Amino acid sequence: MSQVKSPEAFLGYKLGDRYSPHFKVVNYFRQVAENSPSMVKLEQYGETNEGRPLLLAYVSTAENMANLENIRKNNLRLAGTALDRMAPNENMPAIVWLSYNVHGNETSSSEAAMMTIWELVNPANTKTKEWLKNIVVVIDPCINPDGRDRYVNWFNSVVGKIADPLPFTREHMEPWPGGRSNHYNFDLNRDWAWQSQVETQQRIIKYNQWLPQVHVDFHEQGYNEPYYFAPAAEPYHEVVTPWQREFQVMIGKNNAKHFDANGWLFFTKERFDLLYPSYGDTYPMYKGSIGMTFEQGGHSRGGAAVINEDGDTLTLYDRLYHHFTTGMSTLEVSALQSSKLVKEFKSYYDKARSTPGGEFKSYIIKYDESDRLDRLKKLFDRNGIEWSYTNSATYTGWNYFSNKSEVFKAEPNDIVVNANQPNSNLVRVLLERNSKVTDSATYDITAWSLPYVYGVNAFGLTNYVAQVSKTVTAATAAVGVSSQAASAYAIRWNGMNSAKALASLLKKGVKVRYAEQPFTTQGINFEKGTILITRTSNQSLDGKLDGILQEVTAAAGIGFYPLNSSFVDKGYDFGSGRVRIIQAPRVSLVTGDGVSSLGMGEVWHFFDTQLQYPIHLINVNDVNKNTLRQTDVLILPDGNYRMLSDKSMNEILKEWVSNGGKIIALENAVAQLSRNDWGIKMKSDDKKDDKKDDKKDEYAALRKYENRERDMLVNANPGSIYKAELDNSHPLAFGYPGFYYTLKQDDNLYEFIKEGGWNVGVIKKEAQVSGFVGTKLKEKMKDGLLIGVQDMGRGKVVYLADDVLFRSFWENGKLLFCNAVFMVGQ
Numbered sequence: 118m119s120q121v122k123s124p125e126a127f128l129g130y131k132l133g134d135r136y137s138p139h140f141k142v143v144n145y146f147r148q149v150a151e152n153s154p155s156m157v158k159l160e161q162y163g164e165t166n167e168g169r170p171l172l173l174a175y176v177s178t179a180e181n182m183a184n185l186e187n188i189r190k191n192n193l194r195l196a197g198t199a200l201d202r203m204a205p206n207e208n209m210p211a212i213v214w215l216s217y218n219v220h221g222n223e224t225s226s227s228e229a230a231m232m233t234i235w236e237l238v239n240p241a242n243t244k245t246k247e248w249l250k251n252i253v254v255v256i257d258p259c260i261n262p263d264g265r266d267r268y269v270n271w272f273n274s275v276v277g278k279i280a281d282p283l284p285f286t287r288e289h290m291e292p293w294p295g296g297r298s299n300h301y302n303f304d305l306n307r308d309w310a311w312q313s314q315v316e317t318q319q320r321i322i323k324y325n326q327w328l329p330q331v332h333v334d335f336h337e338q339g340y341n342e343p344y345y346f347a348p349a350a351e352p353y354h355e356v357v358t359p360w361q362r363e364f365q366v367m368i369g370k371n372n373a374k375h376f377d378a379n380g381w382l383f384f385t386k387e388r389f390d391l392l393y394p395s396y397g398d399t400y401p402m403y404k405g406s407i408g409m410t411f412e413q414g415g416h417s418r419g420g421a422a423v424i425n426e427d428g429d430t431l432t433l434y435d436r437l438y439h440h441f442t443t444g445m446s447t448l449e450v451s452a453l454q455s456s457k458l459v460k461e462f463k464s465y466y467d468k469a470r471s472t473p474g475g476e477f478k479s480y481i482i483k484y485d486e487s488d489r490l491d492r493l494k495k496l497f498d499r500n501g502i503e504w505s506y507t508n509s510a511t512y513t514g515w516n517y518f519s520n521k522s523e524v525f526k527a528e529p530n531d532i533v534v535n536a537n538q539p540n541s542n543l544v545r546v547l548l549e550r551n552s553k554v555t556d557s558a559t560y561d562i563t564a565w566s567l568p569y570v571y572g573v574n575a576f577g578l579t580n581y582v583a584q585v586s587k588t589v590t591a592a593t594a595a596v597g598v599s600s601q602a603a604s605a606y607a608i609r610w611n612g613m614n615s616a617k618a619l620a621s622l623l624k625k626g627v628k629v630r631y632a633e634q635p636f637t638t639q640g641i642n643f644e645k646g647t648i649l650i651t652r653t654s655n656q657s658l659d660g661k662l663d664g665i666l667q668e669v670t671a672a673a674g675i676g677f678y679p680l681n682s683s684f685v686d687k688g689y690d691f692g693s694g695r696v697r698i699i700q701a702p703r704v705s706l707v708t709g710d711g712v713s714s715l716g717m718g719e720v721w722h723f724f725d726t727q728l729q730y731p732i733h734l735i736n737v738n739d740v741n742k743n744t745l746r747q748t749d750v751l752i753l754p755d756g757n758y759r760m761l762s763d764k765s766m767n768e769i770l771k772e773w774v775s776n777g778g779k780i781i782a783l784e785n786a787v788a789q790l791s792r793n794d795w796g797i798k799m800k801s802d803d804k805k806d807d808k809k810d811d812k813k814d815e816y817a818a819l820r821k822y823e824n825r826e827r828d829m830l831v832n833a834n835p836g837s838i839y840k841a842e843l844d845n846s847h848p849l850a851f852g853y854p855g856f857y858y859t860l861k862q863d864d865n866l867y868e869f870i871k872e873g874g875w876n877v878g879v880i881k882k883e884a885q886v887s888g889f890v891g892t893k894l895k896e897k898m899k900d901g902l903l904i905g906v907q908d909m910g911r912g913k914v915v916y917l918a919d920d921v922l923f924r925s926f927w928e929n930g931k932l933l934f935c936n937a938v939f940m941v942g943q
């Protein structure tokens with residue numbers, strides 16, 4: 118009866134013979150769904166930035182498929198997240214979710230997805246039909262279609278009739294920025310919890326509607342590496358349960374059995390840890406699933422065939438067949454263990470609701486009149502984290518900002534997150550002040566405590582807190598009504614909504630000013646940085662000013678204040694020199710070889726999708742006198758710039774700055790400027806310290822070979838949070854309190870600027886707040902500059918030594934960046 122075709126019969130080539138562009142993968146899945154309607158349901162859950170479809174295929178027996186919606190709803194009842202609150206049935210199939218190609222240049226995996234779905238529906242394969250009685254398989258054939266096609270289209274354009282296996286040839290050298298990331302060069306396997314990217318946002322909606330018991334994320338690594346599968350490496354976050362560990366071992370052993378039978382090499386328990394919450398393995402783990410990463414060798418440089426160090430030729434077919442094998446092995450074990458998987462899943466959530474672990478039973482998060490808390494609430498909503506308002510009462514809790522236990526009063530707009538909820542483990546992981554790790558050798562940042570990331574104060578409490586469900590409208594937010602009588606309008610400068618409104622006003626040609634000093638008028642206090650729009654300077658808008666203001670502020674989600682005079686009761690009048698005009702800057706972003714694609718992508722994505730202000734992307738080789746002449750602000754993202762090692766290029770840039778240009782340098786770009794006489798100097802006491810140590814202990818140099826990896830950790834800082842002190846009288850820190858929590862991912866620290874510049878953000882002693890920092894490094898990380906401004910002629914250089922736009926998730930850094938773009942130097 119079934120006319121369903123194998124990949125080879127449908128595509129016209131054997132899988133592995135060549136790369137399938139994304140549309141062919143899509144067409145194959147459609148064909149399978151059309152010709153196996155009783156076993157397969159295909160759903161488009163979204164679209165990428167470049168307009169490619171995102172798909173999920175649900176596969177099971179005809180009997181399960183007829184009952185699919187009930188299985189889904191029942192599964193949510195098991196977790197306690199179903200809306201209907203009906204009692205769950207524990208006698209249900211388990212849900213196994215297979216995700217392919219999250220990294221676009223790890224290309225064998227979407228090919229493996231086609232082989233996998235084929236073997237599930239292939240009438241001749243009786244084994245899989247047995248498994249499907251106990252499981253529903255969800256297949257995402259390609260999480261990152263834009264990245265995949267960037268790689269595949271490039272590769273297909275450079276390969277000859279016979280693939281060249283020599284690893285130094287052109288087809289093994291993927292050009293910048295590579296296909297790993299999505300359209301905006303974001304790493305989608307760092308985005309699960311934050312959901313800054315459209316692919317993730319759309320997928321997590323589906324994920325939370327299903328909550329699979331097992332999730333596998335298929336990856337590739339360097340082509341010399343043997344296959345990696347679960348069990349994962351230490352550190353595991355302590356919320357990972359014994360059953361989650363045990364099932365990883367079961368899968369690992371079954372995979373090993375199949376690999377041994379074929380004589381394929383593999384490794385387990387190394388390198389890929391379970392800590393950072395935004396991976397495709399940890400995020401499912403913190404939602405009660407068994408999350409796993411599988412890694413085949415061959416990403417990016419694997420081509421269609423490559424000769425590895427062992428002298429063996431690794432082909433695309435080998436790679437996809439290995440992925441196919443571990444996928445099948447996972448389904449086999451999951452089918453055998455399905456009732457245990459369902460039972461353990463239910464008990465995970467039962468426990469989450471009744472006896473959550475962790476230091477705190479609840480968290481009260483303070484409203485501060487900015488949009489920061491609103492953004493955090495959105496993040497909670499996206500992750501299914503329950504929050505509520507609470508009674509205005511007095512509580513005792515541990516204050517995240519002051520770092521001690523205090524009595525405090527909850528206000529009407531504050532929110533509470535109680536830990537006794539289905540997502541209590543995720544709540545704990547995201548809100549705990551310091552993650553307890555079983556090992557410090559980790560793959561990613563070690564601190565992400567949300568109050569610091571969002572810059573909102575929070576209190577951790579050891580008891581549950583009463584919830585008040587009614588929504589409270591922010592009493593203090595101004596709702597503006599424009600009136601012809603107003604001579605000026607004011608907009609508070611306290612968050613991304615303010616910046617969005619400013620960007621939009623500038624785009625529309627409105628003349629905007631900012632107040633350098635606080636002022637009081639009509640009985641209202643305004644802070645430094647307040648945006649002012651005066652009617653006088655905007656007469657050219659021909660009476661449209663009021664309409665524009667209404668529209669812009671409504672779109673940005675912010676209020677404004679009509680003021681009837683430019684005369685103020687306290688502070689400087691609007692005609693004063695202390696009230697500065699903001700010129701709309703022409704902003705250029707340097708991209709291309711040597712520039713960090715992730716760092717550049719963060720800035721691009723920020724301008725394009727959040728701020729919505731024009732940004733001009735220039736290739737690094739095209740930065741010259743001519744392009745600089747058409748630029749007011751030049752952004753140098755993290756990177757390793759050849760032009761900054763070039764003397765004449767440094768001179769050209771300095772001359773341009775002296776004539777009124779502004780450079781915003783981020784991360785390693787700051788380090789490079791510090792080596793080229795730009796005024797900033799890196800603290801370089803490392804060598805001195807080492808010598809001192811050696812004197813203290815004659816035997817310090819005697820290190821054990823087997824400890825070599827661990828020894829490196831004493832100097833490591835994979836990513837931890839420091840509290841920087843801010844000079845918020847400087848425009849770079851407008852809208853901030855006197856401090857900022859920065860994500861420090863290296864040991865770069867600069868000397869205080871003694872003249873000709875401003876030390877806007879510095880760390881002094883004991884500034885480390887959360888996360889792992891190596892013992893030796895910890896000593897050195899004090900008394901230095903992280904955020905600064907250098908005056909140079911009529912221009913400025915802004916130094917941001919840390920990534921203030923980190924993964925678009927470091928919410929509280931975004932306003933700093935906007936200050937650098939719009940406020941500094943006006």
Ligand SMILES: [Zn+2]
Pocket residue numbers: 220223306335336337
């Ligand atoms: Zn990967």
